[in-house]
Amino acid sequence: MACIKIDDKLQKSQQLSDFFTFLLLENRLSIPRLGLTKILLAKARPGLDSDVTSNAIISRFSEFGIPNGPLENGQPNVMELFTKGLIEEIYDSIHNEMRVDVAVDPGIVVNSTGANSGGPVPSVGSNPLPAEATGIPS
16 A cells, blocks of 8 residues: 555646657658659669768768868778768668569559541550559658
């Protein structure tokens, strides 16, 4: 038996839980969805390059107070080496381990219109096999 009685007015765990859930759901950054045109143009992208990304990060070192280039006494800059190695490993993992699954369902209805000497001929068909697609992970 407790020495101090539990006051029901202080039992607020559900309200606190609801509040934190609200904060988590309402303060999320929403990334806009890519439009169909941008997805179709994805084949024109150059692809990921670890050297380009590493150099972009290293060029921003001064913003964070990290020295660029060789250190005093000609010592190599281990932060630059670390950055290059880290980005190479991340990109290697993306290139070799990442998977994007995209499927186009068989049986998608295909509508077309043709013509002959009798006039326009509408036709309806379906795609019997899955088709190739381009996907973008997001």
